[in-house]
């Protein structure tokens with residue numbers, strides 16, 4: 386059969402399925418053609434019915450549960466089932482189509498695509514198709530514990546939304562699922578149960594900033610009080626291991642004084658111990674090849690110095706934890722939703738040296754958290770790591786693109802979101818480092834509907850909208866209206882994500898294309 390006839394046959398088949406499964410309440414079934422996938426004994430597909438996504442299966446239902454219909458085909462009658470996208474059905478879907486199961490990405494260049502609303506994955510997949518050409522591996526599911534508490538979603542829902550999005554887009558190249566900013570065993574367990582593949586351990590609460598300023602006897606006292614048993618070492622041995630030992634790191638040599646060692650240890654020793662505890666807990670519950678670990682230090686008070694990075698990396702290695710990536714806190718400011726604030730040259734110099742440490746003690750990737758919209762840095766990072774040993778983490782920027790779609794499709798709703806954002810900004814900004822200033826944001830009243838999207842290109846308004854997502858989504862009316870508009874304008878949202886992520890992806894794949 387030629388391609389045209391094949392396409393025509395598929396289209397006819399879809400039309401039959403759609404007619405057959407039209408629900409009595411009049412909500413039509415729309416099959417997503419790219420989702421159609423053949424597997425043992427069945428053809429699976431995703432469809433939209435009213436406001437919901439449903440999983441369709443023609444042939445053996447194989448554990449998928451839903452309403453059954455009889456489908457007349459050339460080869461006799463076949464069963465069609467239209468199954469709600471429950472957690473149980475999505476789990477079966479992942480089993481039957483293993484490319485939808487999250488997996489470790491290893492040292493491949495990668496991008497985290499946090500999606501607070503659970504509707505962005507098809508756009509993310511299309512952006513990667515258009516601009517990465519297989520040269521950047523995606524993490525489609527990625528939410529921090531803090532984000533989930535603000536959006537009211539569970540780790541399972543986040544993963545299931547990503548699975549359905551990948552299915553809808555016909556994405557077969559695999560993806561990761563990042564349990565972001567885990568701080569304790571309970572955080573870890575919830576994500577283990579859901580089947581995440583990437584665990585970002587954030588031991589920031591155990592970082593002791595007094596290591597920065599303490600001197601003399603005070604520093605020594607703090608140093609002696611470290612959890613040496615957990616670190617399987619002693620105060621004396623640790624100084625001996627690092628002090629006055631030259632470490633050759635490509636273009637430079639790093640030698641720490643005894644005091645530098647004590648400072649690094651006081652600051653990060655307990656954090657290393659906590660990281661080890663969480664990493665071993667994960668290792669005891671998942672097989673080695675089913676997950677990977679990132680260590681995040683980005684939400685600490687001070688930039689991570691090179692001796693500190695070296696100390697942490699060497700200690701993790703000694704204790705048998707092999708992260709796939711590590712996120713230092715770099716110099717300069719990585720504020721939400723806006724470009725890098727700082728001296729790009731200072732950043733480049735530090736980044737290069739951090740990379741050398743990561744190569745020597747790993748190799749592992751360097752991760753850029755709050756990596757959305759840091760357009761100044763992308764060419765620098767891409768140039769300094771030609772092997773692509775980087776992970777770019779983005780999150781809120783996809784939410785802002787959702788608001789851009791709403792500004793176009795539903796200006797009144799956008800104005801309501803903006804109004805609440807302005808009201809809540811002072812409170813909601815507390816947990817973020819921001820320089821956004823409400824007084825400098827344009828007054829929305831002066832902006833006509835056709836120009837509303839320009840507000841999303843203005844940095845103060847961006848930050849207002851960026852950090853108030855929790856308040857918006859905790860308002861039941863605003864939340865359901867937001868989701869309804871995005872579901873009704875799927876293509877618009879997708880197009881906005883594709884053109885926005887072009888700017889995030891292209892700098893890293895330009896050499897290849």
Ligand SMILES: [Zn+2]
Pocket residue numbers: 566681683684754755
């Ligand atoms: Zn982070």
